[in-house]
Amino acid sequence: MRAPIGSFEDAAPAAERLDLLTGPVAAAVRAWTGPVPAEQLLYVDTDPAIADTAVFVEHHGPGLLDASANCVVVAGRRGDTTTLAACVVKSAARVDVNGVVRKHLGARKASFAPMDTATGETGMEYGGITPIGLPGDWPLLVDAAVVDTDWVLVGSGRRRGKLILPGKAFAQLPGVTVMEGLGVPLG
Template sequence: MTAPIGNFDEARPAADVLELLAPPVAAALAAWQGEVPAEQLIHVDSDPDKADTAVWAETYGVTMEQSANCVVVAGKRGQDVTLAACVVLATTRADVNGLVRRHLGARKASFAPMDTAVGESGMEYGGITPIGLPPGWPLLIDAAVADSPYVVIGSGRRRGKLLVPGKALAGLPGAVVLEGLGVAV
C-alpha cells in the first residue's frame, strides 16, 4: 500500500497492525464504526527519536499543514478539573486560554501535566492521539483539521504515526469541530 501523504517504506491499514499501537488506540480501531472505513486509517512506521512534529515532517516528507497535534488540556472551575483533547494543525497552537476555556466552561485552562496526560490517556508522551481517548473527554477538533484530506496524528506511541482523513477525526465519539481552535503561531 502506498501512503496518501509522505514518503514511507511501508504503510498498512492501522486495523491490521493493532499490536503496534497503544492499547486504547488498538481497542478503538478494533471497534471502529466511523463513517470513514477503518481501512482508510493508515499506520506508518517511524523512528521514535524523530517523533517531534517538525523533525518528523522533514524526515518523512510531510508538510506541517498535513500534520496535526493532539494536546491534553485541563480546564478548572473551583476544585473540578475537566480533561479534554484539542487537535490542531502543526502550523497553529490551540487557543487554550480563549476558545478552549470558554467551551469547557472553565475559569482557567492550561496544558495538562505530562504525567496526567500520559496516565489518563494510556498513551505515550509525544504520541497522544484523539483515537482511543477516555470516554467522556471533550474532543475539540479545529475545522482546518476536519477539512483536511489526510493528516498525520500520533499512534499512541512515539514509534509510528497514523495518516487519517480529517473527517474521520470529526466523526469520533464526542468530537466537536470548532472554527478558530488553532491560532497562528
C-alpha cells in the same frame, strides 16, 4: 502499500498493526464504525528519535507540515472541578487554551495538563497522544482546518509510529466538537 501523504514506503491498515498500538488506541481501531471505513485508518512506522514535528517534516517531506496535526490534553478548572479534554490542531498552529478552550469548557482557568496526567489518563506515550482511543467521557475539540484536510498525520499513541486518516474521520470520533479558531497560527 504506499501512504497517501509523506515519504512513507510501508503503510498498512491500522487494524493490521494493532500490536504496535497502545491498548486504548487498538481498542478504538477494532471498534471503528462510521462513514469513513476502518481500512482508511493507516499506520506508518516511524523513528521515535525524529518524532518532533520540525525534524519529522524535514525527514518525511515538507508537505507534511500542512497535513499533520497535534493532539494535546488540557485541564480546565472551575473551583474544585477539573475537566480534562483533548484538542487537535494543525501542527503549524497552537491551541487557543486560554480563549476558545477555556470558554468551551466553562472553566475559569485552563492549561496544558501535566505530562504524567496526560499519559496516565490516556494510556498513551507523551509525544504520541492521539484523539483515537481517548477516554469516552472526554470532550474532544478539533479545529475545523483538520477536518477540512484530505489526509492527516497524527500520533498513534506511541512516539514510534503515526496514523494517517482522512480529515473528515475526526468529525466522527466520540465526544467531538469541530470548532473554528481552535488553532492559532504559529509565528
